[in-house]
Amino acid sequence: MPAYEFPGGITLLERKDRSNQSPLRNAPLPAQVTLPLKQHTGNPAIPCVATDDAVQVGSLIAKRDGMVSANLHASISGTVTQVSDSAITIDADGLDRWQALPPLDWRTENHAVLIDRLDSCGLVGLGGAGFPSYIKAQIADHHRIDTLVVNAAECEPYITADDLALRHYPTDIMEGAQIVARLCGAQQIVVGIEDNKPDAIRALKVALSDFEQINDHPTSDQHRVNITLKVIETRYPSGGERQFIKKLLNLDVPSGGLPADIGVLCHNPGTLLAALRAVRDGKPLVERIVTLTGDAISAPGNYWVRLGTSIETLLLQAGLENQQLYHVIVGGPMMGVPLSTLDTPVMKTTNCLIAATREELPPAPAESSCIRCGACESVCPVQLLPQQLHWYARAESDDTLEKLHLFDCIECGACSFVCPSYIPLVQDYRSAKQRIRVKRIETAKADHAKHRFEFRQARLAREDAEKQARRQARRGQIRQPSDSSKASDSAALQVDLRSLRIAQTAAKAAVRKAEKTLARAAAQDPNQRHDDLETQLATAQENLKAADTRLTEARATMAQQESP
Amino acid sequence: MSMMHASQLTAKSTNAKSLTAKTFNATPPTAQLMRWVIIATLPGLAVMTFYFGIGVISNVLLAGLFALGAEALALKLRQRSLRPALSDSSALLTGVLLGASLPPASPWWLIGIGILAAVVVAKHLYGGLGQNPFNPAMVGYALLLVSFPTYMTLWSPPQSFIPENLWAQIGGTLPASMLDALSGATPLDAFKHKGEAVLAREFWATQPLPEGALSAWRNVALAWLAGGLLLIAKRIISWHIPVSMLVSMALLATLFYASSPSHFASPFFHLTTGAAIFGAFFIATDPVSAATSRRGKLFFGAGIGALVMIIRTFGGYPDAVAFVVLLMNLCVPLLDIYTVPRPTGQPKAQQQTEQVDRS
Ligand code: SF4
Ligand code: SF4
Numbered sequence: 001m002p003a004y005e006f007p008g009g010i011t012l013l014e015r016k017d018r019s020n021q022s023p024l025r026n027a028p029l030p031a032q033v034t035l036p037l038k039q040h041t042g043n044p045a046i047p048c049v050a051t052d053d054a055v056q057v058g059s060l061i062a063k064r065d066g067m068v069s070a071n072l073h074a075s076i077s078g079t080v081t082q083v084s085d086s087a088i089t090i091d092a093d094g095l096d097r098w099q100a101l102p103p104l105d106w107r108t109e110n111h112a113v114l115i116d117r118l119d120s121c122g123l124v125g126l127g128g129a130g131f132p133s134y135i136k137a138q139i140a141d142h143h144r145i146d147t148l149v150v151n152a153a154e155c156e157p158y159i160t161a162d163d164l165a166l167r168h169y170p171t172d173i174m175e176g177a178q179i180v181a182r183l184c185g186a187q188q189i190v191v192g193i194e195d196n197k198p199d200a201i202r203a204l205k206v207a208l209s210d211f212e213q214i215n216d217h218p219t220s221d222q223h224r225v226n227i228t229l230k231v232i233e234t235r236y237p238s239g240g241e242r243q244f245i246k247k248l249l250n251l252d253v254p255s256g257g258l259p260a261d262i263g264v265l266c267h268n269p270g271t272l273l274a275a276l277r278a279v280r281d282g283k284p285l286v287e288r289i290v291t292l293t294g295d296a297i298s299a300p301g302n303y304w305v306r307l308g309t310s311i312e313t314l315l316l317q318a319g320l321e322n323q324q325l326y327h328v329i330v331g332g333p334m335m336g337v338p339l340s341t342l343d344t345p346v347m348k349t350t351n352c353l354i355a356a357t358r359e360e361l362p363p364a365p366a367e368s369s370c371i372r373c374g375a376c377e378s379v380c381p382v383q384l385l386p387q388q389l390h391w392y393a394r395a396e397s398d399d400t401l402e403k404l405h406l407f408d409c410i411e412c413g414a415c416s417f418v419c420p421s422y423i424p425l426v427q428d429y430r431s432a433k434q435r436i437r438v439k440r441i442e443t444a445k446a447d448h449a450k451h452r453f454e455f456r457q458a459r460l461a462r463e464d465a466e467k468q469a470r471r472q473a474r475r476g477q478i479r480q481p482s483d484s485s486k487a488s489d490s491a492a493l494q495v496d497l498r499s500l501r502i503a504q505t506a507a508k509a510a511v512r513k514a515e516k517t518l519a520r521a522a523a524q525d526p527n528q529r530h531d532d533l534e535t536q537l538a539t540a541q542e543n544l545k546a547a548d549t550r551l552t553e554a555r556a557t558m559a560q561q562e563s564p
Numbered sequence: 565m566s567m568m569h570a571s572q573l574t575a576k577s578t579n580a581k582s583l584t585a586k587t588f589n590a591t592p593p594t595a596q597l598m599r600w601v602i603i604a605t606l607p608g609l610a611v612m613t614f615y616f617g618i619g620v621i622s623n624v625l626l627a628g629l630f631a632l633g634a635e636a637l638a639l640k641l642r643q644r645s646l647r648p649a650l651s652d653s654s655a656l657l658t659g660v661l662l663g664a665s666l667p668p669a670s671p672w673w674l675i676g677i678g679i680l681a682a683v684v685v686a687k688h689l690y691g692g693l694g695q696n697p698f699n700p701a702m703v704g705y706a707l708l709l710v711s712f713p714t715y716m717t718l719w720s721p722p723q724s725f726i727p728e729n730l731w732a733q734i735g736g737t738l739p740a741s742m743l744d745a746l747s748g749a750t751p752l753d754a755f756k757h758k759g760e761a762v763l764a765r766e767f768w769a770t771q772p773l774p775e776g777a778l779s780a781w782r783n784v785a786l787a788w789l790a791g792g793l794l795l796i797a798k799r800i801i802s803w804h805i806p807v808s809m810l811v812s813m814a815l816l817a818t819l820f821y822a823s824s825p826s827h828f829a830s831p832f833f834h835l836t837t838g839a840a841i842f843g844a845f846f847i848a849t850d851p852v853s854a855a856t857s858r859r860g861k862l863f864f865g866a867g868i869g870a871l872v873m874i875i876r877t878f879g880g881y882p883d884a885v886a887f888v889v890l891l892m893n894l895c896v897p898l899l900d901i902y903t904v905p906r907p908t909g910q911p912k913a914q915q916q917t918e919q920v921d922r923s
Contacts, residue, residue: 006908007908012568013568080698157568242908244910252908252909253909254909254910255908255909255910257905329567333566333567333568334566334568336567338567361568364567366648367595368693369596369693369694369695370694370850371594371597371694371851372851372853372854372856373594373851373855374669374802374851374857374858376804377856377857378858381908382907382908382909383905383906383907383908384905385856385904386901387856396720404904405907408907408908408909408910416566417569417570418649419593420593421593421594424566426566
């Protein structure tokens with residue numbers, strides 16, 4: 001398969017060889033973990049343990065709140081020592097006892113069970129913003145998916161977590177991909193990888209040829225998918241979702257749309273590995289592969305790290321030299337953020353920690369004026385006009401910014417990278433976007449209040465319906481209806497039943513629609529909270545419950561009357 | 565948050581073993597950019613000096629010095645710190661470009677006035693580097709051309725390295741009566757003023773130009789071309805503006821020439837005389853005042869080329885690069901608005917309906 005081109009892009013210093021020379025290792029078990037309640041897109045999870053509770057590895061400690069959220073599990077066995085608003089702290093007992101779920105066979109189990117498993121294991125996307133995987137797995141409900149793409153581009157410098165995962169677990173990752181492909185109904189899987197990872201490519205090829213042999217076997221079954229491997233040229237930001245899809249499939253994801261709109265679903269290898277482990281081994285998401293790198297540590301490499309491990313401990317174990325250290329960056333040097341304190345835990349989305357010296361990632365020199373050289377424009381993978389965006393962002397002309405498609409910017413930083421005047425363009429865009437979002441939320445406040453009110457109404461109505469159902473049930477046991485009114489009553493009930501059924505169907509559709517809207521909004525804007533949409537979904541769910549109750553109640557009454 | 569920068573690639577490429585990047589498609593920082601443009605003027609300046617004498621160098625030196633002085637003065641008045649702005653070399657570049665455009669051995673006061681107009685008025689009154697809508701060097705040049713036409717048309721014919729009256733000329737003490745004697749027509753001048761009735765063939769037959777003038781101008785143009793190609797090769801400028809400008813000039817010139825070879829000069833003549841090459845590579849490409857998008861640049865260059873040809877052929881001035889560049893600078897905001905590229909994933913039809921308005 002030929003590779004296609006996305007516009008723009010840059011070639012970077014990769015600096016991947018610092019961390020990809022040594023095999024994957026296990027980081028020592030931490031003595032204490034701090035697990036933030038929000039390690040994913042959407043609402044923080046709600047704690048379901050109390051201080052002094054004993055937990056094992058994989059015990060559920062916080063439940064997801066609303067649809068866009070994720071469960072959280074203990075990553076070490078021991079005792080809960082603190083439950084705060086934002087995190088749960090556990091002290092280890094050093095035994096590392098597991099509490100796993102029963103294994104499932106993904107080839108035979110039905111979809112609902114598998115999706116439920118992904119949900120209960122707290123699985124989220126490990127490559128980016130931590131989007132709950134179970135929502136993505138349900139995509140087939142409202143979109144037709146033909147292709148699952150596995151994004152192993154890993155285009156940012158330094159990061160090698162996916163590279164190592166692919167070298168060590170190529171078969172598992174591809175099996176995970178097949179699970180997801182089965183859930184979303186994809187006909188083909190395309191794995192894309194940059195040509196700077198020859199070992200991972202070799203491992204994948206071996207794994208794929210093994211699969212082919214199994215697939216050729218006549219006993220192999222109905223859900224066979226076509227798997228292709230595509231090696232792409234190394235060019236930043238080929239791992240950006242849209243750029244990646246363009247490069248692999250030559251498809252453009254529409255602006256403001258999702259890959260699902262063109263029949264594509266995108267997953268990262270780490271997530272697929274975790275998915276397989278959740279299904280096959282019943283292991284909740286409690287550890288991940290993290291790249292530890294940078295010139296300020298002496299033992300760089302990739303490690304399996306338990307979630308909640310303190311970054312400082314981790315780096316010290318990898319030989320951190322404090323006097324060398326200039327800053328620690330979470331993520332890659334292009335899109336990552338510097339840490340303000342090392343006393344931060346590893347989270348589900350922490351893929352890389354760079355302990356950089358000053359020489360290696362120096363502070364940006366003072367910015368000078370834009371000379372309109374156009375360098376930024378020629379590297380922008382989205383074909384925006386970074387220079388004009390910069391101008392209008394500083395002038396705070398938000399309308400013009402939106403017309404110049406500010407929200408199509410993927411914040412890849414290619415423009416800042418080449419700007420000869422050292423203008424921190426991406427920072428400008430980020431703050432402009434934030435400013436515009438806040439404004440939008442302000443204008444939506446009235447709506448939100450209205451939706452909350454509707455939710456209260458719906459809840460009251462549902463409670464009423466339930467109360468009435470209970471009363472009816474009690475009354476039904478005591479008193480038989482009088483014979484005289486029976487005929488007319490049952491006719492009326494017939495009509496009533498029919499309209500109740502219609503109402504229930506409508507309520508179901510409303511729930512599905514609200515789910516779809518929310519899933520979409522969250523996928524597009526994973527860093528935002530979507531309270532308003534969650535409220536609307538909850539309202540629809542209340543309505544559905546009320547409709548269900550009324551219908552069951554009417555049916556019960558009907559049954560009573562027909563069999564006196 | 566973009567902790568890497570392209571400049572690291574150049575800085576470290578010599579010692580970093582891990583450097584696997586073979587292609588390097590980034591631009592060096594602003595100051596270096598300006599310095600490269602200055603370096604690229606050297607071949608042109610050298611050849612000009614060879615033909616027109618040391619007066620070329622005196623122009624450039626004086627203009628460069630004045631420009632630095634004017635920049636410092638403007639910064640002082642605007643209460644900005646001197647160092648960063650002075651060290652970005654942009655004022656020096658303006659000076660060099662203006663100096664190279666003036667007739668050799670121009671008097672110091674002429675240069676001074678031009679520089680004041682360029683640096684103080686055209687650049688700093690508009691807010692300094694990056695904010696000026698007009699090309700500063702060309703503002704200075706245009707002002708001088710309309711205010712002091714006698715001095716601005718004083719192109720001496722190719723002459724000895726150190727002409728006799730050099731110091732008097734630069735010092736501005738040369739009596740006005742002597743000025744005319746110095747002057748020799750440039751090829752463009754001569755052709756312009758040949759008169760309607762004279763056919764091109766007859767004109768050339770009269771040997772209207774001083775010995776060697778045509779070949780001198782052609783060689784100067786070639787030297788500028790060399791510098792310009794260097795800039796493109798070093799990715800300091802993109803090819804869009806020079807190529808579109810020269811192509812549109814050549815096309816129009818061919819059209820005119822084909823329509824009536826006896827009245828119009830050949831395309832080769834147009835490309836190798838006057839400020840065509842110099843303007844295409846060094847003036848029109850000033851990023852600050854040119855269009856930004858690639859398509860915008862193509863229109864910008866083509867517009868300059870076409871207008872230059874029209875003014876050279878039908879207008880009152882023999883050459884028109886300065887005026888035309890300023891004119892096209894005026895169109896840049898418009899060009900920028902109408903050439904907004906369609907971002908990846910945006911529907912195609914949208915571009916026609918939804919234009920960005922700058923209000
Ligand atoms: S790269 Fe920097 S200086 Fe050049 S146009 Fe873009 S913002 Fe301006
Ligand atoms: S950060 Fe945004 S504007 Fe800059 S290159 Fe990337 S997508 Fe384009």
